[in-house]
Amino acid sequence: MTSDITLPLYQALTEDVNALSALATGQDDLQGIRREALERFSVMGLPTLKTEAWRYSNIQRYLKEFPYEMVSTTATVSAAVVAQTAIPELDCYRIVLVNGHLQAELSELPAGKGITVGALSAHTQAPGFTTWFNQQHHLEKEALATINTALFSDGLYLELAANTVIDKPVHIVHVYTSTQPAFIQPRHLWVLNKNAAATIIESAVHPDTNAVAFANSVLETVIDENAELWHYNVQQGDEHFREVHYTAAQQQANSRYHHFNFTLPGTPFTRNNLSVALNGSNTETNLNGLYVANNSQHVDNHTFMDHIMPNCHSNELYKGVLLDSSNGVFTGRILVHQEAQKTNAFQQNNNLLLGTKADINSQPQLEIYADDVKCSHGFTAGQFSEESMFYLRSRGIGEDAAKALMVNAFSHDITDEVKIPALQHYLQEQIVAIMNK
Structure with missing residues (x-):
């Protein structure tokens, strides 16, 4: 165990996993996945400031706000709450999730041949789920993602059959709400099969209940051969919301993945983990991030580009604007395996420090085992000219x-x-x- 609060949290997780397993019938494989994750967490424990990947982010400070007894996080919301997240003039489909649970009556789901969309809990026997769920090995190394694997109750399942293209953007609205402090565990899986394409926007709202909500969410996405995904995540919250979000993407040959992360003021603590495994040749990956923080807000972005196969291109640009006494963290790791010859990888992190007490900790990292590559990284921090x-x-x-x-x-x-x-x-x-x- 690595911290004082790991043991009581582990005990609470054990009770919750037992409860979830008792309710699940005909899901032996999923129960096995939960218990394996629980065992892994018992060895890992919660990260501390001595944990390299967390040395600038004190996650335990925020987890101490929550009771160790897990609480039910099912809830209902009004259409007026969902309307707060509307993007003017945006023509889109809308999917509403409350604490990770699909609200069909508030949603306009994309429909048509080749499109499968619904609650994750209702699709545990779907081919995409049985093939791809929990298959991103990067998740195994993250304690918070491991907790999610053990404890998640529901989330969104989206699968596009081969050659399927969604005709307009899909706006996923995440509503997090509770009348008492809640540790919420949404889990999502998106699968784009060969030649499929989609544009997906995520945003969140936390209705003012004066109860602190902590969302520990995990998204696994698979972009199969020659498929293309445009993924936009817009993060806004309030003083009663905290978020740790892990996106784990897998790309197959000739696929294209464009990821945008926008973190705006409001939420005191945001940690984004983004990992991309380039499992096929000739892939293109574009990672773009913009974080604007104020007051004493803390924004931590961790990215991992895993270049496994040859002839792949990745381009990463993250920019931060830090106001007041806010602070930012950027850790961008590029790993180029020996087999990944002809890799072209670029990474840059630029920051404006506009507050007298604002600060940034940036760690661009290159780890290269191939000899025929073009790779670069950089970091800047400054003020207005x-x-x-x-x-x-x-x-x-x-x-x-x-x-x-x-x-x-x-x-x-x-x-x-x-x-x-x-x-x-x-x-x-x-x-x-x-x-x-």
Whole structure:
């Protein structure tokens, strides 16, 4: 055990896993997966500040807010709550999940030949589930992901058959709510088979119940041969919400994966883990991140590009704007295996420190075992250019407006890559609103 709170949490998890297993019938394989994860957690324990991957993020500070007895996290919400997450002018399908449970009556699900979408709990015998669930080995090394594997009750299952293309974006709305402190464990699986394509937007809302909710969510996504996924995650919350989110993606030959993560002010603690396993040749991976933090907000982004096969290309750009006394963490690891010749991998992390007590800890990492590659990484941190500020102010632009313009210009490399005009406009407006507060 690695911490004082690991044991009581492990005991609570054991009770909950036993309860879940008692309710499950005909799911022996899934029960085995849960118990294996529980055993793995008993050895790993919770991360501490001595754990290398967590040395800048004190997760135990936030887990201590919760009772060790797990609570039921099923709930219902109104259409008005869901409407808070609407993106103006966005023509899309909508999927609403409350604490990970699908709310069909509030959703407009994509339908048609080749599209399977529904509650994960209802699709444990589906071919995509039996083939791909819990198959991303990166998850085994993360304690919080292991807890999720042991404890999840439900989530979203989405599978596209070969040659299936969803005709417009899918907006997944995550609602997290409880009348008492809740440790919520959503689990999702998306499978895009050969030549399939989709655009998916995720956003979240936490209705003001004055009860702290901690979402520990895991998403596994599979992009099969020649398939393409555009994935946008927009993170906004409030002072009563905390989030640890793990996205584990697998790419097969000739596939394309475009991932965007936008973390905006509101939530005191956000940790994003993103790992991509390039299991086939000639893949393309684009990872884009923008985090804007204020007050004493803590945003931690961990990415892992696992180049396993040759002739693959990855491009990663994360940018941060840190206001007030907020702090950010970026750890980007690129691993190039010996077999992954002809790899082209780029990684960059740039930051604006605009608060007097704002800080950033950045660790770009390259680990290369192949000899025919093109790889680079970099990190910058700075403040506004005095010349640029003087230029704008001398043209009659107020200080706040000038700062908003410069932050929009700084983030342009990320927002300009958003291929949905309504979403791009929404994000740009959010940035301006943040800077004008």
